Amino acid sequence: MGSVETPSLHRAEAPLPVLSKLGNPNVPEGLDVVKTASTWLESFAKYAELGDADGVLSLLVNSSFTSGIFKPEVADIPEPTSSDVAVYWRDVLALTWDFRTFESTPKIKQFLADRLAEAKITGVQLQKDAPPQLQRPYPDLAWIQVVFTFETKVGLCSGIARLIPFPGPNKDTLDWKACAVFTGLDDLKGFPEKVGSLRNREPNHGKWEEARRKEMSFEGGDPTVLIIGGGQSGLEVAARLKALDISTLVVEKNKRIGDNWRTRYEALCLHDPVWYDHMPYIPFPPTWPVYTPAKKLANWLEYYAEAMELNVWTSSTVLSATQDAETRIWFVKVKQSDGTERVFKVKHVVIAIGFKGGRGYIPTYPGMDTFKGQILHSTQHDRALDHAGKKVVVVGSCTSAHDISVDYADHGVDVTMFQRSSTYVMSTKNGIPLLLGSLYSEHGPSTELADKINASFPNLFMAGMAHRVTKLIAEADKETLDGLHKRGFRTNDGYKDCGLILMVWAKAGGYYMDVGGSQYIIDGKIKLKNDSQIQSFTPDGLKFEDGSTLLADVVVFCTGLADPRHAIRSIFGDEVAERSKPVWGINEEGEINGSWRDLGYKGMWYMMGNLAMCRFYSKHLALQIKAMEEGIFDGNRYTAAE
Template structure:
C-alpha cells in the first residue's frame, strides 16, 4: 500500500533540520545542555539589548531556503511539490505571537527575518532576555533529528513575554560566522527556530494567583453577582456572541484582565450545543489536551469526554468562574457607528423584550468551524416521502427503529451515527462522497498528542507554547513521519477498509489530520469502533458512484443503483461561517471580511483571533486547545487597546 511503502525523503519533510543537512555532527547525550543554552542566550541577549540585527542573525542558521509545503489551493488537496531550492538546505524561522508584531506572523528565511527585526526590534524595545525557569532539554524525536529546546523570558515596551529557541548542531564547517563561545569541538550551535509570544501587559496583570482579590465577602456576594449579570444600569465593554467553549474561554480571559464582559448564548443552557447533539457523540481528543482556561479537569476525569458530560462541565465552568452570561438570548443584528466605531447590538431577551447595547468590542465566538448545518441539494429531494435530517438535528438511533437509513457523508458524525444504528439493530448504509483520513483512538491519538499532552508532561500552558512554537512547515515534516508509524499500527484496519471499498487518504500532503483541521476542519475520522463495523459490512458502504437524485423512497446513484430509504441523515458539515456573520452584521461586513479559517502563506490561521477589518470586531474559533491558547491573545489586544498601549503604527502585518 502506498502509505507504507512511500520512499523518503518525502516533500513534506523538506523543512526538517536533519543531521545530514547539518553536516552529520556527532552529538553525545551527555552534552551540557544548560551551558550551551545559557551561552547562546547570553549572546542573544547582548545583541537584542543594543538592537543589533546582524548580531542576532549571526546566532541563527543562515538560510535562503523558502519552503513550498503550505497549500497553494483552497482546500489543501494538492500534493506537495519537490522542495526548491534542492539540496541539503532547510529554512530558518522566527514565529511571533503579538509580542513583537501585534500580529500572528511566521518569518521564513534570513532575508525575511532581517526585514522583520530591522522594522520591529528597536520599535518594540525588546530587552531583558533571560534563560527561562523550564530546564533546557536535548530533544531527539527521531534518530536523524536533534536539537536543544530552551525557554527564555523577555520584556517589550508594553509587556513581557516567553520565548522558545531550538538550537541545532552544525558541523563547524557549515556554521559560517558565529561567536566562538558557541562552538564546542567540531559542533557549532545555532538557532533554526525562535518563537516569541506575549504573556502579559505591563501594569495590568491577570487577576489570578497572587493578583486575585484578597478580601473576604460577607453576605454581599449573591446580590453583587445578580447586579453584575443584569447589566441594568450599564453596557459591557465587550459583548461575546456565543457561549460555547470559545465564548467561555475568551470571557474568562477578559474577566481576568478586568474587562466588563457579557456573553450571549441563544440556547436555554450553557452546554446545549453539546447536550442536544446525538447520543453517541464523544470527544476524540484527550483530557490532557482539552482543559479550559484557568481550570483543569479533576484527576478522576475520563480520558475521552462524552458530549453530555462536557456540556455539564461547560455549565459548571461558567458558574465557577463567575462569567456574566445571558442564555435564551438572540442577537438580532449589529451595526457600527461610522464615526465613533462603537457597536450597536440588538438582543432579544428570554421574555421577548429587546435590549440595544452600545459597546466598544464584539467577539464572534462560533465554535470550531462556525456556520450552520449544510445540506447539499439533489434533484427530487422535494419528492422524497421519508424523513430527511442533518446530523445537527439527529438525536438517537432509537428514533428510527425498523427503518432503512442512509447516511450521506463519511466523516466523524457519519461514523458515530452509523455505528449507533448498528448497535441498535437498524439497517444503515453510509454513502462516501470523498476519501477520508482514518486513524485510531487507540494508537493514533496517543502518538499525535501524547508527546505534549499526557499525565506526566508539562503543565498545559507550557505544552501549548511548545506546540504553537513550531511553524506549520516544520510540523508537517514531523507529522509525515508520525503518520507513517500510525498507519503501520493501524495496518489491519486500513487494509480492511480498503478491501470493502472505503476510500482512504493520508491527510494533508500525507501528514494526517492535524493540518487538515486548520485548513478544512473536516476530512478525517478518529476510529472508536465504526471502522470495524464497515469492515464487517454491518455498516453497508456505497462509495463507487455519486448521488444522482432522490425518488419517493430511495436514493439513486449515477451508476443506476438505488438505495431504499426511510430516513436520510446528512452528515455533510457546516456552511461557510460568513453566512452566519452576514445574518448578524450585514452584507458589507460579510463581504469585506477576510477568509475565516484556513492557513495563509505563512501558515498562520486566517481571519481569527484579531480584528477582521472593522475596529473592535473579533472572531474566536477553534477546538478546545486552540481556543484556550489564543483566547489569551485576543484578550491582550483588547486590554492593550483599552489602556492605550496598542500603537497601530507598531503593528507589523501582512
C-alpha cells in the same frame, strides 16, 4: 553518535534539518546542554537588547529556502534537495500585534529590522521550570530546545528556540544555530490577570448574590465587550477578559449553557484526551475520564460559567449589530428571554458561534422535494432509536458520520454509509500517544508550558514532522486500514500527506479519529456505498450516477458546516459579511485565517477552535482587547500582506 544516513525525503520534509544536510555532525552523548543553550542565549540577549538585527541573524541558520506548501497557486510541495535547511521565526503578539511566521533569512531580516529595536527587549533568561533539552525526535534529527522569558516595552513574554548542530571550525567542535524561534506575549506590563495572589481578598457577608444580579443585568450601563455565543470559545474568552478586568456579556441563544453539546446526537463523545482539553483557570479534576461524553462536557461548561462568575444571558438572541462609522462603537440589539429588546453600545463584539458558525451544510440534489422520507443534518440528529425499523443512509464518512452510523448499528437500525470522497483515518489508540503524548499526557509538562511548546512549531516546519508521524500511525493502524480497504472504504494520508494536524488547520474536517467505528465497517455492521456519486433523490431513496439506487426512509447528511460568514451576514448584514476576512484555513505563512484576531473591522473578532485551541488563543484575543482599551496597542499590527 555517528553519522545517520537519511533515506530519500518526502516533499513535505524539505524544511527539516536532518543531520545529513548539516554535514553529519557528531553530537556527543555527554554534551553539556545547559552550557550550550546558555552560551547561545547570552549572545541572543546581547544582540536583542541592543536592537541589533544582524547580530540576532548571526545566531540563526542562514537560508533562503521557502517551501511554498501553503501557497494556493502551488499544487505540490517543491522537491527537496540535499542542502535545504529552513529557518523560521514565529511571533504571536510579542514583537508584532499579529500571528506571523517568517520563513527564510531575508524575511526574518526584514521583520527584525522593522520590529526588533521598536520592541525594546530586556531581561532575556532561561525559563526556570523548563531546562534546555537535547531532543532526538528521530534518529536523523537533533536539536536543543531552549525555553526562555523576556520583556518588551509593553509585555512579559516567552520564547522557544531550537538549536541545530553544524560541524565547527575545529575537530570535535559544533556550531549551534537556531532553525526555529518562537516569541509570544504572555501578559501586558502593569495589567496582570487577577488570579492567584491578585484575587479578591475581601470577605463578603450577604452581599454577593445581589452584587452578581446587578453585574449580570448591566442595569448601570453597557459592557465593554459583547460575546455572541456561550459555548467553550465564548466562555473561555469571557473568563480571560474577566481576569483582565474587562466588563463582558455573553449572549447565548440556548436555554442552558452547554446546550450546544447537550442537544447534539446522543452518541457524541470527544475524541481528544482530557489532558489536551483543560479550560483556563479550572482544569478538569484528576478523576475525569480520558474521553469526555458530550453531555458531561455540557454540564461542565454550565458549572464553569457559574464558578468563573461569567455574565451570561441564556435564551437570548443577537438580532443585529451595526457599527458607527465615526466612533467605531457597535450597536448590538439583543432579544432577551422575556421577549424584551435592548440595544447595547459596546467597543468590541466577539463572534463565538462555533466552527464555521455551527450551521449545517446540506448539498442540494434534484428530487429532494419528492422524497417521502426524512432529511436531516447531523446537527439535527438526536437518537438512533428515533428511526428504529427504518432504512437509514448516512451521507459522509468522517467523525459525525461514523459516530451516528455506529449508534444506528448498535440499536439494530439498517444503516448504510455513503462515502463521497476518501477520508483520513487514524485510531485514537495509536495516534493520540504519537501526536500528543510527549506534551499532553498523565506525566507531561504543565498545560501552560505544553501549549507554548506546541505553538512554537510553525506549521510550515510542522508539515515534515507531521508527515513522519503520519507514516508511523499508519504502520500501527495497518490491520485496521487493510480491513477498511478490503471493504472498499477509501482512505488518504491527510492534507499534503501530513495526516491529522494539517487537516484540522486547513479544512476543520475530512478525517475520522477511530474509536471503534472502523471495525463496524470491516465487519459489515455498517454497510458502505462509494462506487458512484449521488445523482438525485427519488421518492423512496437515492439514485446514483451509475444508475444504481438505494432505498432509504431517512437520510442524514454528515457533510460539515457552512461558511461562518453566512452567520455573520445574518447579524451584521451583507456589506460586513462580504468585507470581513475569511475564517479558518491556512494562509501562506501557515497561520490560521481570521480567528483570534480582528475580522477587518475595529472591535470585531472571531473566536473558534476545539477546547485546546480556545484555551491558548483566548488569552491572546483578550490581550489584544486589553491593549486597545489601555492605549497600549499602537495601531500597527504588522500584518501579512493580503
